[in-house]
Amino acid sequence: MTSDAGRRSPLGSLLDRLSQPLPIDAYRTLVNPLWARDRRGVIEAVTPITPDACAITIRTNRAWPRHDAGQFVTIGVEIDGVRHHRCYSLTSVGDRAGSQLIEIAVQRVPGGLVSTHLTSTARIGDLVHLSGPDGDFTLPSFVPDRLLLISGGSGVTPIIGILRTLAARPPHSDVIVVHHAPTAERTMFSAELTRLAARHDWLTVHLVHTRDGGARLDPTRLDELCPDWADRETFVCGPTSLIEFVTDHWEAAGALERLHLERFTLDLPSLADPASGGTVTATFTTTGSVATAPVGATLLATAEAAGIDAPYGCRTGVCHTCSTRLVSGCTTDVRDGRVSEAGTHVQLCVSTPLTDVALDL
């Protein structure tokens, strides 16, 4: 059985021997689903924060370690029987040992399976699977004197985590926040940002409502809001356009070393059409080799052509001998067109790639 955390006490190892071939967790979780070595939690509260966003509080089990403000958690939820994983920035105070409560904020994405589930169908008490915390969008161990935090849309989530952490141990710093959202109503954490700014004299908050006349960030606007931006340790999280603007602007100013970026949107590669052919790239992560993969040909054929000793049995999708973890990319089952995404297992003999793929071979 796979569990990511390897915390095994002598008692745990003894119990595993008694419970084998299953780990003792298989029995402990009958009593309490959180009594497991892998990182998990239950939803403790779901709080609407805008018409289409919720803050979700999760009570974790002891396997969850402390996190640093600005990091993200990968959360696994079951929707119609299938586990789905998504990454969300942690909005709760970081670096707090012993607390089993963490919070994320989820904005509903139109057509988004997991965000819709978390904001409308998730219930208190639901089990969630966690991995992480991950990410290096974090404050240096010595908090700099001057900080600039820029965000757009739900990019505010790691920023609010950083601000809450700073507010819990008020710094001798000067912090400027510039946050962009379409309207006041749809600004996540707007009341809290305003309240924090009123309470703390080290904090200045600029809320920009881009659909209500607020100007998008450009060099002039930036100079108005924060004249000494190039000298500040700067954290930016938001859509691609914002990331591109700051990257270019900071680079031109020779200030890239003070710029920290977090992308929350992934530009999905366009999916190939298996009928039309073409080729993509297949990477085999264990052997480290790379091959050209014809779209429409099976991954098993591609792997064998590349000299990879791939497992196989029936070669017709019956026996599952060739099930292999898809590390990245998308594939489709040539029998029924079902699409598999990264992190799942695919049957090499009946799968063809739709994008560049990486396989655990």
Next chain:
Amino acid sequence: MTALIDRPLTDDAPLDPIDPAGIDLDAFAAELDAIRDEILASRGQADADYIRRVIRLQRRLEVGGRAALMAGVLPPAWLAGVAMLSLSKILENMEIGHNVMHGQWDWMRDPDIHSTTWEWDNVCPSPQWKHSHNYMHHQWTNVVGMDNDIGYGIIRIDPNKPWARWNLAQPLIFVTLATLFEYGVGFHDLEADVSDGEKVTFERIKPKLFEIGRKIRRQVAKDYVAFPALALPLGVPSAVSVATGNLAANVVRNLWSFAVIFCGHFPDGVEIFPRGSAENETRGHWYRRQVLGSANFEGGPLMHLMTGNLDHQIEHHLFPDLPSNRYVEVAPKVREVCERHGVAYNTGSFARQFGSVVRKVLRLSLP
């Protein structure tokens, strides 16, 4: 779906999809594919809830059974403990382990209920099981020389197999195999190594033997050393009753799984296919061979659960990776398609099917 997705097994042309009796096997395959697709499209929360419910039930039965056996010096506690632990081991091997290892639940993407990670309470290591069963047996069902499940190599179940004098002991072998069935299963994958024509050396089979040995050691350590030792503070008779209870549960599971599996492929009317006959099959030929090489038996919901839904052996062989709880729903459709296309669908009561297996085993013990 085309005949063989990846490559034909030889360069010869595929078999004619119209069989000599005039059955259009392409049409037959298309109808069965449609039944499969319908289930794939409707898999969801109810199925996930089902397998989790069965898993919870099995683990509770196991805990209950092992707890009751701690008081096993009292006969009613011993009987209750054996009953619960036997049920648990049967569910764990049949409805859970066998089906999870087929990949029936991989679509849930739950790493704890996944064919690539599952290990079961049986002396057969799961990687070897997946080879001998999922591949050799399911792909080459009832093909002589490929499917080593035909009589498990030690029972003469095929009248075309030449008689040998030691077949006279067949009734005794039958009962012994039933009692020790998990050991038969445990060493079963070695059959592929000793029957492939190459010289059998210890070096060659050592890795598999080592794995089997490790699983046997672990089961012995758990059922016959560790749990009896836990009862030792209550006295030596308590420890002995735990060991005998565990032994009884292992034997009950062996007898029942043996009976179910022998009813799946050996009753009267089930066909055995000659060596080489399955090469260049189209999907229709493959489907037909699965139907002709398997047999169902009848029963209610409890029978479905306790056989791991292998009372629907035909449906399992057509669709080995569909969730087992759905076989009961597709069975009437499969039967209708088979009967309309003139493919014999073999079913009967458990007593009739098992009776015919026993008769065949006795008959074929003689020349």
